Amino acid sequence: MSSNIGIEIDQGVALLTMNNPPLNVATLQSTRQFNEALDGLASNGEVLVLVVRGSGERAFSAGSDISEFPDYLAAGNVVEKKLRYENETMVKLERFPKPTVAALNGLAFGGGLELAVCCDLIVADETANLALPEIKLGVFPGSGGTLRVTRRVGPGRAKEMMFLGEPISAAQALEWGLVNRVAAKGQATYEALALARELAARPxxxxxxxxxxxxxxxxxxxxxxxxxxxxxxxxxxxxxxxxxxxxxxxxxxxxxxxxx
Known part of the structure; x- marks a missing residue:
């Protein structure tokens, strides 16, 4: 089984890369691999800070792989087979014992944004777009976004994002407090790693x-x-x-x- 997760560790900073191009969508397989990677990194004494990013320049993650949904819906087990495990993985990232930084090197939609807000800090590329578009599929964010996005931006703005399902820019996300920093085009990972190295120098x-x-x-x-x-x-x-x-x-x- 090929891996959709890459891990590099340098001077106390672990860089976890989601690698499922072109948009790094989350399949059941990649979610399992992400979950297992978190376990290994949490117990690794060399790791002081974790940075999470998506491969390429187009996307951090566009969320769940919609192509898997017809089978889940036909079997009537989308919650038990998909969403429950996704939520367990989100909680594991949120409760990762050491500081975490998300590098939004491109769009962060749906479950991708829900994953990003599990991190302590978020650095977004100035060209990044962020959205919770699930309403356009007749559903709503089911992997913790209703909780974590609301905590960051407040209920009014969270409802606007989730009710309309339209993307917001990195600049808007910074103004709302959804992200912590905005990096120049192509520099989100670089800026996130620089921030992580600062954190790694702290006790x-x-x-x-x-x-x-x-x-x-x-x-x-x-x-x-x-x-x-x-x-x-x-x-x-x-x-x-x-x-x-x-x-x-x-x-x-x-x-x-x-x-x-």
């Missing part, structure tokens, strides 16, 4: 704790979220990097973090 234990506090704290009552923050802070202060950061501050030196 990884503190980054993981910060990510956990933000992601999980948003779903907790305030008092529970504060208690979680205090618990995580205790661990980060006790870590080698926490102690190194304080030492270097008073010594007026650059800290030498070891991610421990």
């Amino acid at each position: 990884n234990i503190a980054l993981q704790a910060c990510k956990k506090a933000i992601d999980e704290g948003a779903e907790m009552p305030d008092d529970e979220a504060i208690e979680q923050v205090l618990s995580l802070m205790e661990k980060t202060f006790a870590s080698d990097d926490g102690q190194e950061g304080v030492r270097a501050f008073f010594a007026k030196e650059e800290p030498k973090f070891k991610h421990s």
Whole structure:
């Protein structure tokens, strides 16, 4: 079985490339491979930051491979055979323990955009278009977009995207807060990797704790979220990097973090 996933690791940054040209649509096979790749990268101690991109210049991902849908619909199992597994994969990416960056090197439609918003940060090519066009097929985003896109842009703008199904530009996405940065044409992967290298230089234990506090704290009552923050802070202060950061501050030196 050929692989639709490429992985490169360099200086703590893992680059995961979805390779199913021309538009990097997600098949059941490629979703399984993506899922398995996440497991391997999450347990790899060399990986400090994960960057996700699509191959080529046309698309990050155009979403699900629609050609698979007739068989699922005929069998009446599109939810169990397709969407449930896709959602499990999205959650796995969202809960990836280390920082994640999506590089939108082209269009991000449907499930492709739903995948991108599972990442912590998004860098979009200035020519990229983003859309949730499922309504034009008589359905709606079924892989977490109703939750994650809404958290990023608010319910009004999320409904506009999902009700109309029309694409928005990278500039519009930046204005709405859907993406974090816009790169010059052809530079999204380069900019995402540069950002990832910056993150890889930060103390990884503190980054993981910060990510956990933000992601999980948003779903907790305030008092529970504060208690979680205090618990995580205790661990980060006790870590080698926490102690190194304080030492270097008073010594007026650059800290030498070891991610421990």
